[in-house]
Amino acid sequence: MIRTPxxxxxxxxxxxxxxxxxxxxxxxxxxxxxxLDEVLERISxxxxxxxxxxxxxxxxxxxxxxxxxxxxxLVARGTVQPVGYYENAWVDVKVEQAxxxxxxxxxxxxxxxxxxxxxxxxxxxxxxxxxxRAGVRVPLWRDGLVDRNRTTRSxxxxxxxxxxxEADAKQLELQLKAAKTYWSWVxxxxxxxxxxxxxxxxxxxxxxxxxxVDAGAVPELEAIDNERSIADRxxxxxxxxxxxxxxxxxxxxxxxxxxxxxxxxPRGRAPTTLPTPPAAPExxxxxxxxxxxxxxxxLLALEHAQSVAELEARWARNQRAPDVALQGYVARDLxxxxxxxxxxxxALSLTLELPVPLRKARGQLxxxxxxxxxxxxxxxxxxxxxxxxLRTADLRLRAAIDxxxxxxxxxxxxxxxxxxxxxxxxxxxxxVLTVNLREQAAAExxxxxxxxxxxxxxxxxxxxxxxxxxPVR
Numbered sequence: 001m002i003r004t005p006x007x008x009x010x011x012x013x014x015x016x017x018x019x020x021x022x023x024x025x026x027x028x029x030x031x032x033x034x035x036l037d038e039v040l041e042r043i044s045x046x047x048x049x050x051x052x053x054x055x056x057x058x059x060x061x062x063x064x065x066x067x068x069x070x071x072x073x074l075v076a077r078g079t080v081q082p083v084g085y086y087e088n089a090w091v092d093v094k095v096e097q098a099x100x101x102x103x104x105x106x107x108x109x110x111x112x113x114x115x116x117x118x119x120x121x122x123x124x125x126x127x128x129x130x131x132x133r134a135g136v137r138v139p140l141w142r143d144g145l146v147d148r149n150r151t152t153r154s155x156x157x158x159x160x161x162x163x164x165x166e167a168d169a170k171q172l173e174l175q176l177k178a179a180k181t182y183w184s185w186v187x188x189x190x191x192x193x194x195x196x197x198x199x200x201x202x203x204x205x206x207x208x209x210x211x212x213v214d215a216g217a218v219p220e221l222e223a224i225d226n227e228r229s230i231a232d233r234x235x236x237x238x239x240x241x242x243x244x245x246x247x248x249x250x251x252x253x254x255x256x257x258x259x260x261x262x263x264x265x266p267r268g269r270a271p272t273t274l275p276t277p278p279a280a281p282e283x284x285x286x287x288x289x290x291x292x293x294x295x296x297x298x299l300l301a302l303e304h305a306q307s308v309a310e311l312e313a314r315w316a317r318n319q320r321a322p323d324v325a326l327q328g329y330v331a332r333d334l335x336x337x338x339x340x341x342x343x344x345x346x347a348l349s350l351t352l353e354l355p356v357p358l359r360k361a362r363g364q365l366x367x368x369x370x371x372x373x374x375x376x377x378x379x380x381x382x383x384x385x386x387x388x389x390l391r392t393a394d395l396r397l398r399a400a401i402d403x404x405x406x407x408x409x410x411x412x413x414x415x416x417x418x419x420x421x422x423x424x425x426x427x428x429x430x431x432v433l434t435v436n437l438r439e440q441a442a443a444e445x446x447x448x449x450x451x452x453x454x455x456x457x458x459x460x461x462x463x464x465x466x467x468x469x470x471p472v473r
Contacts, residue, residue: 034255034269036182036472042263043171043178045256052167059156059163066156069149072097081115088115090124103147107329108134127337133345135329142321151315155308162304168297172465178254179461179471185247187454189270192240194446198439199233201422202226209432217428225432244270274453278460280401285391288467292390295468299382306375313368319361323353390466397459400452407445407452414438414445 043049078091094109112130139147209223244267252262281288293299331345355361421438424430461471 031266031269033271034182034265035271036179039178039182039251039255040175040470040472042256043174043254045258045260046174046254047260048174049167049171050260052163052170056160056163056167059160063153063156063160066149066153069153070098070100075109086116086118088113088117088124090114098149100150100153102145103139103143103150105137106135107137108132125338125341127333127335127341129333129335131331131333131341133329133331135327137325137327140324140326142318142323146315146318148315151311155311158304158308158311162301162308165297165301165304169301172297172468172470174254175471176461176465178251180458181247181251181254183454183457183461185244185251185265186271186275187450188240188244188247189267189272190274190450190453191447192237192244193272194443194450195233195236195240198443199230199237201439202230202233202436205425205432205435206230222432225436229432229436274450275457277401277404277453277456278397280398281394281463285387285394288394289387289390292386292467293383296382296386297468299379299386302375302379302382306372306379309368309371309375313365313372316361316365316368319364320358323351325351327351386466390463393459393463393466397456397463400456400459404449404452404456407449411442411445411449414442418442 073096075094075096076092078089080089081087082089090111090113092109092111094107097106099106110130110132111126113124113126114128115125117125138144206223206226209218209226212218213220213223248264248267248270252264255263255265257263326348327350328346328348331347333341418435418438418441421430421435425432425435464471464473
């Protein structure tokens with residue numbers, strides 16, 4: 001029996017594999033260039049931002065805890081004395097409700113006391129149905145206008161806003177770093193294109209030089225010199241590709257997938273054209289500073305921090321006052337019992353407490369006022385820093401735009417000279433050495449133009465971030 005060779009499928013499968021690989025290459029080639037907007041959208045998965053989100057969640061947890069100070073509180077106590085001179089049992093259940101209204105505390109409860117009680121514990125005895133009571137405690141001086149619970153609750157609200165503004169500041173910081181890294185990657189691709197273009201021109205020229213050498217039209221040295229130039233440019237290409245790959249790896253720190261893992265962009269996704277140069281700012285830095293101070297999240301976070309410190313100082317100042325409180329309640333016994341227990345009761349009491357010499361309250365106030373002064377000084381410093389950052393960014397952007405215009409002109413002239421020298425070589429009026437020098441000068445001018453264009457984009461991003469805006473419009 002004749003066996004079919006195990007490789008019978010190869011003539012059928014190989015074209016299919018070739019087609020699949022070809023389609024994959026076409027798909028990769030058709031993948032659109034990576035934009036800065038896409039990088040900034042994916043930066044939301046950056047671990048640095050996720051850390052700030054956890055800080056916000058922690059602040060929200062503290063806010064919830066602070067609100068818990070106004071939750072109703074159930075208090076229950078009881079005692080049973082079955083053996084002794086006085087045999088009795090009593091139970092007391094009470095609900096307290098703190099309110100944000102002038103520190104007022106409401107309470108209501110029920111108690112039952114049965115058996116024999118000594119004279120000094122006579123108030124523990126109730127009628128058969130127990131005693132219902134309700135009352136209120138109102139601070140008249142200390143803890144009236146402000147108390148610990150209300151202060152903590154207000155501070156917790158501000159801490160949430162502060163954490164949100166700090167998250168915004170971290171996001172702006174990462175966005176600016178991402179923009180700088182992105183433009184560095186774009187610049188590396190542009191420089192690689194310049195090197196490869198130089199190499200292609202030298203390789204295309206080599207075939208013609210070899211024919212001319214064989215025909216005796218030019219010395220052999222010309223072909224050798226051009227071959228040396230090819231080797232030199234290939235070496236430059238290796239270095240340029242390494243720099244592009246390194247820039248792509250650095251960009252992956254900010255380019256994340258849905259699971260937050262770094263994504264290294266392929267070379268094919270690097271833009272092949274230079275971006276449109278940014279326009280010079282229409283407004284002066286002095287005109288932009290007020291809006292920047294309103295938008296910058298670092299300053300807004302400090303404003304919330306100052307409000308927190310001022311609330312603490314307000315509370316500490318209040319703690320120096322005497323603790324004067326008025327308390328009243330009404331009570332009524334239910335069911336049968338001694339005649340003395342059945343009438344309704346109304347009672348008012350006034351308490352006064354004053355620590356001497358108030359060292360605790362004075363120390364708390366001193367600490368709080370020092371914190372207020374510290375945050376105020378930090379706010380003034382940040383206001384100055386933001387103004388300086390904006391003025392510096394404005395100067396850098398305007399200088400970068402001017403430098404780009406000059407670099408454009410320089411690159412245009414250098415390319416015209418190189419093209420003219422190549423025509424002279426084709427006419428036999430020049431040599432390879434001179435052409436290589438002209439092309440190298442044109443490549444250096446093109447590289448300077450790329451550097452100037454990238455510098456302008458980075459300066460534009462810094463100028464926007466200095467205003468408290470995202471680095472890309």
